[in-house]
Amino acid sequence: xxxxxxxxxxxxxxxxxxxxxxxxxxxxxxxxxxxxxxxxxxxxxxxxxxxxxxxxxxxxxxxxxxxxxxxxxxxxxxxxxxxxxxxxxxxxxxxxxxxxxxxxxxxxxxxxxxxxxxxxxxxxxxxxxxxxxxxxxxxxxxxxxxxxxxxxxxxxxxxxxxxxxxxxxxxxxxxxxxxxxxxxxxxxxxxxxxxxxxxxxxxxxxxxxxxxxxxxxxxxxxxxxxxxxxxxxxxxxxxxxxxxxxxxxxxxxxxxxxxxxxxxxxxxxxxxxxxxxxxxxxxxxx
Amino acid sequence: xxxxxxxxxxxxxxxxxxxxxxxxxxxxxxxxxxxxxxxxxxxxxxxxxxxxxxxxxxxxxxxxxxxxxxxxxxxxxxxxxxxxxxxxxxxxxxxxxxxxxxxxxxxxxxxxxxxxxxxxxxxxxxxxxxxxxxxxxxxxxxxxxxxxxxxxxxxxxxxxxxxxxxxxxxxxxxxxxxxxxxxxxxxxxxxxxxxxxxxxxxxxxxxxxxxxxxxxxxxxxxxxxxxxxxxxxxxxxxxxxxxxxxxxxxxxxxxxxxxxxxxxxxxxxxxxxxxxxxx
Ligand SMILES: Nc1ncnc2c1ncn2[C@@H]1O[C@H](COP(=O)(O)OP(=O)(O)OP(=O)(O)O)[C@@H](O)[C@H]1O
Ligand SMILES: [Mg+2]
Numbered sequence: 001x002x003x004x005x006x007x008x009x010x011x012x013x014x015x016x017x018x019x020x021x022x023x024x025x026x027x028x029x030x031x032x033x034x035x036x037x038x039x040x041x042x043x044x045x046x047x048x049x050x051x052x053x054x055x056x057x058x059x060x061x062x063x064x065x066x067x068x069x070x071x072x073x074x075x076x077x078x079x080x081x082x083x084x085x086x087x088x089x090x091x092x093x094x095x096x097x098x099x100x101x102x103x104x105x106x107x108x109x110x111x112x113x114x115x116x117x118x119x120x121x122x123x124x125x126x127x128x129x130x131x132x133x134x135x136x137x138x139x140x141x142x143x144x145x146x147x148x149x150x151x152x153x154x155x156x157x158x159x160x161x162x163x164x165x166x167x168x169x170x171x172x173x174x175x176x177x178x179x180x181x182x183x184x185x186x187x188x189x190x191x192x193x194x195x196x197x198x199x200x201x202x203x204x205x206x207x208x209x210x211x212x213x214x215x216x217x218x219x220x221x222x223x224x225x226x227x228x229x230x231x232x233x234x235x236x237x238x239x240x241x242x243x244x245x246x247x248x249x250x251x252x253x254x255x256x257x258x259x260x261x262x263x264x265x266x267x268x269x270x271x272x273x274x275x276x277x278x279x280x281x282x283x284x285x286x
Numbered sequence: 287x288x289x290x291x292x293x294x295x296x297x298x299x300x301x302x303x304x305x306x307x308x309x310x311x312x313x314x315x316x317x318x319x320x321x322x323x324x325x326x327x328x329x330x331x332x333x334x335x336x337x338x339x340x341x342x343x344x345x346x347x348x349x350x351x352x353x354x355x356x357x358x359x360x361x362x363x364x365x366x367x368x369x370x371x372x373x374x375x376x377x378x379x380x381x382x383x384x385x386x387x388x389x390x391x392x393x394x395x396x397x398x399x400x401x402x403x404x405x406x407x408x409x410x411x412x413x414x415x416x417x418x419x420x421x422x423x424x425x426x427x428x429x430x431x432x433x434x435x436x437x438x439x440x441x442x443x444x445x446x447x448x449x450x451x452x453x454x455x456x457x458x459x460x461x462x463x464x465x466x467x468x469x470x471x472x473x474x475x476x477x478x479x480x481x482x483x484x485x486x487x488x489x490x491x492x493x494x495x496x497x498x499x500x501x502x503x504x505x506x507x508x509x510x511x512x513x514x515x516x517x518x519x520x521x522x523x524x525x526x527x528x529x530x531x532x533x534x535x536x537x538x539x540x541x542x543x544x545x546x547x548x549x550x551x552x553x554x555x556x557x558x559x560x561x562x563x564x565x
Binding site for chain 1: 382
């Protein structure tokens, strides 16, 4: 069998804080397998160790105990990152470069063939919706635009594994929906994606599997569908539902030993409402 | 191998671009140009070779002073901003070795220093040439029909200055690789620079130290800190006719080699210190 995209085995990460050798355990005995072509969500409250886990996976921090492998290659080796793209949290890039120059730089660092850099950069800019701002300096970008250029930077060299630390932080609902679409598109192309977030509604829509972390430990892990559906209940959607019909339905259900527990009006989410009324948002450029 | 060079050059080029697009660099260049050009207006009444020496001293002093500031501040700033802005994270999350990252950073600043010294030495050369020509017209007898300033010597000396600034840049990179603040790197690096400038005093007194342990310690320290006094050959190289003793043909090469060795040593130390740093 092929090695999983990411394998984390009994990972512990301590940070030394203060001079007296106090230790803070940021990640506590985490073991995870993330399979090829899967969208995996790492969820949890602030400070529970999500970003730290990602950094260890990328070899940016050294594990205290345990280790990680990317497609079977230990993270401590540079060649494990040949096929990886990473968006750090609250990214901040070389301000003096334009968006296009920035992506060219990262493409070159990743040894993309010189002839392919230009079309690829244009394509990626289009994918994250930054074509209009491509020739402005990154220093003038808004927070959401920085996030988008960050995602562009993570995928510019067409990696197999993409690690996104809070991809939708600071991005408007239209942008978040676009990013969710982008993630689905990447999955369709056969990529593996590890993302972390605490915007749960968005995670729900894109992730195949999630792990919930708390204080450095994984407290729950599994397929989103399995975790979220209530298998013992079903719901009906009805257009008009007069009082008399309700009595009949209850009677019919009673015959089968079932019970109607409640009648509610389904609501669309605020996100959907926002999307419907703003269309393509953002300030117009002149 | 090809890929490694390519990555280092890309990072170096980006660092260079970063520096050039900052106001600090441009301000420093304008200031140094102004200083070199202004030496013309400090009237000296001893016309002839004395005035040329004055312009040369003044210009070389400006290159050394502003070059040192540039080497230390630019290295510390360019390195620290990578850590601060977490751009180092995005680069190191790519298939880039940490030493490649440091080498790229060094190369970028080294390139910046090359542009700086070439520009300054060029302007100084033009100033000297222009002044020398007009002095030759008026006081031809003092010159004996030949030029006093060796322009090849100026070019050679500029290269040596560049290497010396490169050593300073490597030292700053080393300090930055383990320090946590920009200010700390700058202060410590300047301090080290002063030690390097003055260490010939320690070397001179080395002979007179009796205690062998102390003698060994001073000897070790003087090896660790490069001797910047070695590079002070400006007078001999620029005015070979006036100098009491000449440099042998190999000396500038030796001094240059000395600089290159220390550059490798300090960049190597920086790589070692940065290897396990948590960023
Ligand atoms: N370099 C560091 N030095 C010391 N402690 C650290 C360091 N980095 C992270 N920590 C600590 O490790 C813990 C986990 O941090 P981490 O950044 O992984 O949290 P997170 O899950 O990403 O939180 P958030 O949702 O806020 O991004 C925190 O308590 C944090 O204070
Ligand atoms: Mg985080």
